[in-house]
Amino acid sequence: MRRIYESNALRRDDEPFSPTDPDDRRWTKALAGEHRTINWDAFSHAFMPGWLRERAITVDIETSRDRYEVGEPVGFCVTMRNRFPISVKLQTRSPVLWTWAVDGLVDAAKIDRSNPTERRSVFSFGRGERKRFERTWSQTIRHSRREWVPVDPGEYTLSAAINVPNAAERGLAAETTISIE
Amino acid sequence: MALLEVEDLEVRFYTEDGVVNAVDGVSYRIERGEKFGVVGESGAGKSVTALSVMRLIDNPGQIEGGEIRFKGENLLDMDEEEIRSIRGSEIAMVFQDAQTALNPVYSVGEQIAEAIRLHLGYDDEAARDRTIEMLERVGIPDPADRYSDYPHQFSGGMQQRAVIAMALSCDPDLLICDEPTTALDVTIEAQILELLDELADEFGTAIQLITHDLGVVAETCDRVMVMYAGKPVEKAPVEDIYYDPKMPYTVGLMSSIPRIGDERDRLQTIPGTMPDLIQLPPGCSFHPRCPYAEEVCTQIEPPLVDPETGEPAEGVDAERGAACLAYTGDLQNELGYEVHVEGESHRSAVRDVEEITGGDTDV
Numbered sequence: 001m002r003r004i005y006e007s008n009a010l011r012r013d014d015e016p017f018s019p020t021d022p023d024d025r026r027w028t029k030a031l032a033g034e035h036r037t038i039n040w041d042a043f044s045h046a047f048m049p050g051w052l053r054e055r056a057i058t059v060d061i062e063t064s065r066d067r068y069e070v071g072e073p074v075g076f077c078v079t080m081r082n083r084f085p086i087s088v089k090l091q092t093r094s095p096v097l098w099t100w101a102v103d104g105l106v107d108a109a110k111i112d113r114s115n116p117t118e119r120r121s122v123f124s125f126g127r128g129e130r131k132r133f134e135r136t137w138s139q140t141i142r143h144s145r146r147e148w149v150p151v152d153p154g155e156y157t158l159s160a161a162i163n164v165p166n167a168a169e170r171g172l173a174a175e176t177t178i179s180i181e
Numbered sequence: 182m183a184l185l186e187v188e189d190l191e192v193r194f195y196t197e198d199g200v201v202n203a204v205d206g207v208s209y210r211i212e213r214g215e216k217f218g219v220v221g222e223s224g225a226g227k228s229v230t231a232l233s234v235m236r237l238i239d240n241p242g243q244i245e246g247g248e249i250r251f252k253g254e255n256l257l258d259m260d261e262e263e264i265r266s267i268r269g270s271e272i273a274m275v276f277q278d279a280q281t282a283l284n285p286v287y288s289v290g291e292q293i294a295e296a297i298r299l300h301l302g303y304d305d306e307a308a309r310d311r312t313i314e315m316l317e318r319v320g321i322p323d324p325a326d327r328y329s330d331y332p333h334q335f336s337g338g339m340q341q342r343a344v345i346a347m348a349l350s351c352d353p354d355l356l357i358c359d360e361p362t363t364a365l366d367v368t369i370e371a372q373i374l375e376l377l378d379e380l381a382d383e384f385g386t387a388i389q390l391i392t393h394d395l396g397v398v399a400e401t402c403d404r405v406m407v408m409y410a411g412k413p414v415e416k417a418p419v420e421d422i423y424y425d426p427k428m429p430y431t432v433g434l435m436s437s438i439p440r441i442g443d444e445r446d447r448l449q450t451i452p453g454t455m456p457d458l459i460q461l462p463p464g465c466s467f468h469p470r471c472p473y474a475e476e477v478c479t480q481i482e483p484p485l486v487d488p489e490t491g492e493p494a495e496g497v498d499a500e501r502g503a504a505c506l507a508y509t510g511d512l513q514n515e516l517g518y519e520v521h522v523e524g525e526s527h528r529s530a531v532r533d534v535e536e537i538t539g540g541d542t543d544v
């Protein structure tokens with residue numbers, strides 16, 4: 001679990017009643033002359049065209065098995081990889097950087113919360129970075145804020161996509177099919 | 182108008198791993214001079230709720246919904262300058278551990294005096310005098326001599342006393358204490374809580390006390406909100422929660438109240454852990470751990486309702502509410518537990534929660 005007091009999500013400054021920063025590296029950074037070196041990541045971002053940046057990233061989705069019994073939790077894993085030796089940043093539609101879906105329903109829900117705000121955001125990949133995310137689908141579809149309905153036996157498509165427009169066409173999505181019997 | 186009214190607060194953290202729904206639909210109010218307890222296991226969203234009231238949540242955290250009205254004004258609409266004038270002088274906070282609040286490079290006295298100068302506009306000498314007075318009031322011996330000591334020269338208990346002195350030095354109307362005693366041993370804990378209680382009465386300060394420990398709440402607070410997985414699951418006057426808990430999670434917390442001096446893990450009697458807030462189980466978030474869970478608990482999330490009438494109790498003003506399908510008529514069996522309390526004081530009482538019947542646990 002991320003702890004709020006140990007994270008950067010807590011505003012810290014010199015004002016009394018706001019927590020002090022245990023890790024104030026401003027000075028050491030300045031001493032190390034960090035401001036003088038070229039930021040290669042920003043550099044490559046500025047000069048690499050968007051279509052090339054997208055080619056760098058692969059998305060993959062894998063379930064623990066192909067067949068499940070009714071009611072059995074479906075564990076799956078989403079892997080994303082940057083194939084390039086330079087860092088890549090993709091602009092996403094909202095701070096939700098990626099989504100997963102069952103038969104096209106994001107988060108297996110009929111209420112789509114993947115773009116809660118208009119605010120765009122950035123999904124960053126380090127050089128050659130691989131990211132892995134684990135999820136479990138409970139074999140239910142959320143019909144409303146407070147109601148979930150179990151699905152019937154049959155085939156279901158699980159998918160994952162980076163939260164950009166037309167992710168599938170741009171190669172930033174993946175899907176797999178399972179059967180529930 | 183209540184001193185603080187939090188209405189339908191929603192706070193999320195946008196992480197690479199997913200969206201953390203840290204606070205989801207939390208409403209409560211605190212009256213002037215009242216002591217309000219917030220209880221729940223680690224990760225329930227207690228600190229994030231409190232830090233939202235202080236407007237101290239920063240990226241990737243976002244306050245995405247609701248209102249936080251202090252004396253009728255929505256803190257979420259205020260600009261940074263307005264917030265600064267309230268933070269510290271009208272609402273002060275004692276953080277989970279004293280080291281977060283004290284800056285190691287300034288003397289304890291200087292830090293308190295600085296707060297007083299900033300918020301009350303005192304000159305140097307007056308600020309120093311008031312600091313010494315406050316240090317004395319919180320039980321620091323030889324306060325004039327200790328004024329120039331650095332935080333590391335204070336013991337943990339004394340550091341927390343100094344933080345309380347700092348928090349109360351500007352006479353705030355609301356003091357938020359975020360587990361002020363978790364880092365301390367039990368005897369010091371009892372002393373600090375007593376001190377807080379006493380000072381709050383003396384200064385007329387309202388307190389929002391956050392803790393893992395329902396025993397602490399029972400001793401100190403007037404009303405309580407129990408949180409689980411970012412949501413309020415029970416709200417009640419302290420007597421009711423103590424003698425007549427309605428939500429199975431609260432019952433679990435109650436049966437784990439230790440007797441004084443008993444240092445075993447306070448929540449070990451509820452098996453399992455709180456779910457990941459990125460991916461909550463469907464239905465009632467507590468169902469994987471609830472001894473009374475039925476199939477319906479995996480399909481419907483119980484709203485907060487009045488356990489007597491079943492009427493909605495999600496609002497700011499609701500006195501009594503519990504989030505369990507037993508009170509919405511959706512549960513087939515009854516919740517089968519009985520609470521026995523022996524002894525006078527809440528804290529030292531021997532509690533015994535007996536399960537009489539149980540629902541189907543294999544869901």
Ligand SMILES: Nc1ncnc2c1ncn2[C@@H]1O[C@H](COP(=O)(O)OP(=O)(O)OP(=O)(O)O)[C@@H](O)[C@H]1O
Nearest residue numbers: 002003004007009194203223224225226227228229
């Ligand atoms: N910077 C962060 N990034 C992502 N998630 C966070 C961050 N800070 C807190 N959280 C999440 O928010 C949720 C609520 O955390 P919070 O600190 O409010 O819990 P708490 O009830 O105060 O727990 P404790 O008793 O351990 O202090 C947790 O699930 C936590 O993982």
Ligand code: SF4
Nearest residue numbers: 465468471478505506
């Ligand atoms: S009985 Fe069901 S609704 Fe009530 S607390 Fe247990 S799991 Fe939740």
Ligand SMILES: [Mg+2]
Nearest residue numbers: 227228229277
């Ligand atoms: Mg906390």
